[in-house]
Amino acid sequence: MMETNGGTIRQAFGGLVTFMRKCLFNVLSVGPIPNHIAFIMDGNRRYAKKQNLAEGDGHKAGFLALMTMLRYSYEMGVKYVTVYAFSIDNFKRRPEEVQHVMDLMLEKIEGLLEKESIVNQYGIRIYFIGNLKLLNEPVRVAAEKAMQASANNTKAVLLICVAYTSCDEIVHAVEESCKAKRIEIQALVPGNISNGVIEGIEEDKKINGSVIHDVQESWKDGLYGSEAVDTNGICNEGITDVIHGSQEDKQDVIAATTYEDLVGGLEGSDKQRKIPTIKLVDIEKHMYMAVAPDPDILIRSSGETRLSNFLLWQTTNCPLYSPSALWPELGLRHLVWAVLNFQRSYQYVEKKRKQN
Numbered sequence: 001m002m003e004t005n006g007g008t009i010r011q012a013f014g015g016l017v018t019f020m021r022k023c024l025f026n027v028l029s030v031g032p033i034p035n036h037i038a039f040i041m042d043g044n045r046r047y048a049k050k051q052n053l054a055e056g057d058g059h060k061a062g063f064l065a066l067m068t069m070l071r072y073s074y075e076m077g078v079k080y081v082t083v084y085a086f087s088i089d090n091f092k093r094r095p096e097e098v099q100h101v102m103d104l105m106l107e108k109i110e111g112l113l114e115k116e117s118i119v120n121q122y123g124i125r126i127y128f129i130g131n132l133k134l135l136n137e138p139v140r141v142a143a144e145k146a147m148q149a150s151a152n153n154t155k156a157v158l159l160i161c162v163a164y165t166s167c168d169e170i171v172h173a174v175e176e177s178c179k180a181k182r183i184e185i186q187a188l189v190p191g192n193i194s195n196g197v198i199e200g201i202e203e204d205k206k207i208n209g210s211v212i213h214d215v216q217e218s219w220k221d222g223l224y225g226s227e228a229v230d231t232n233g234i235c236n237e238g239i240t241d242v243i244h245g246s247q248e249d250k251q252d253v254i255a256a257t258t259y260e261d262l263v264g265g266l267e268g269s270d271k272q273r274k275i276p277t278i279k280l281v282d283i284e285k286h287m288y289m290a291v292a293p294d295p296d297i298l299i300r301s302s303g304e305t306r307l308s309n310f311l312l313w314q315t316t317n318c319p320l321y322s323p324s325a326l327w328p329e330l331g332l333r334h335l336v337w338a339v340l341n342f343q344r345s346y347q348y349v350e351k352k353r354k355q356n
Helices: 002-028 044-050 055-076 088-092 095-112 118-122 137-149 166-188 215-220 231-244 259-263 268-272 280-285 332-344 346-355
Strands: 036-040 080-087 124-129 156-164 205-207 210-212 297-300
Touching: 002 055, 002 332, 036 055, 044 055, 055 080, 055 095, 055 118, 055 332, 080 088, 080 095, 088 095, 088 156, 095 137, 118 124, 124 137, 137 156, 156 166, 166 280, 297 332, 332 346
Parallel strands: 036 080, 036 297, 080 156, 124 156
Antiparallel strands: 205 210
16 A cells, blocks of 8 residues: 555656646746757766766666656757767777667667657657768667658657767768769760760860860869869869859859850850859758758757867857756756756847858
């Protein structure tokens, strides 16, 4: 009987806590609620050492903290949550530690697919973000299975960054943009492409009174350092445009050259078509994180203010909150304080975003 009474008391207390939390979230909803919160889960190993636990137990405690933060975030009305689970740089740690994290990750991914999991409770769609080819096969297969199983969920989104660094993401986006633009260039010059190289462009063709020398000869003369027009080179020049501004000395060859200027014979609106160049929107479209809007808040536990190669591209106007608590110690008060700070600076941050 006492055991039954104890269970009833705990259930009643739990219900009261849930009700009070919902009341708190209703008060917060008077102001703007962040659409996307990102977490750097820092301090699991230090927590284990602090509590005299085995090193792996710190990561297990960190997973429980993650489930709690997800529950609070989605109850508050946050649509997207991103967590930094495992950096590419973490592969440099001791092999046994890496293997333990991979085993734990595999176990928890499989747990997310269970009917009573938080994923199904809140209708969460899962994305694993990063260079997934670096994961061992069981973890990669489990990640792909979880993404497929949750693909029809629409209420909320969880993005788990594994085998991820922002530098790797940017390099990947540039490479994919180059591939896409090369296809566009090939479509513009049918019949003159051989393995990504444009060949045989007419020599000394006049354009609006000026002379464009044979592009192949320009490459031979050392302007681009090869003997033919490599479309990858064109892509690279386009990227340089984005980063360093216009390339005035090469503009007559690439940026301002229309399709008619290159191969002739086009009429009407076709004259306005430009040789494709890589723009900012192309890079952003090929980011791993293109499936979600930029974060509104970035929270890093343990008092650290470094971004550690996490979402460098997406956090230009994102406020950073760094409580001193280690990740397993993070609680409701830390999340509420981060949201209050977000609401206080909301107008200023929105103004900055619009200026950009």
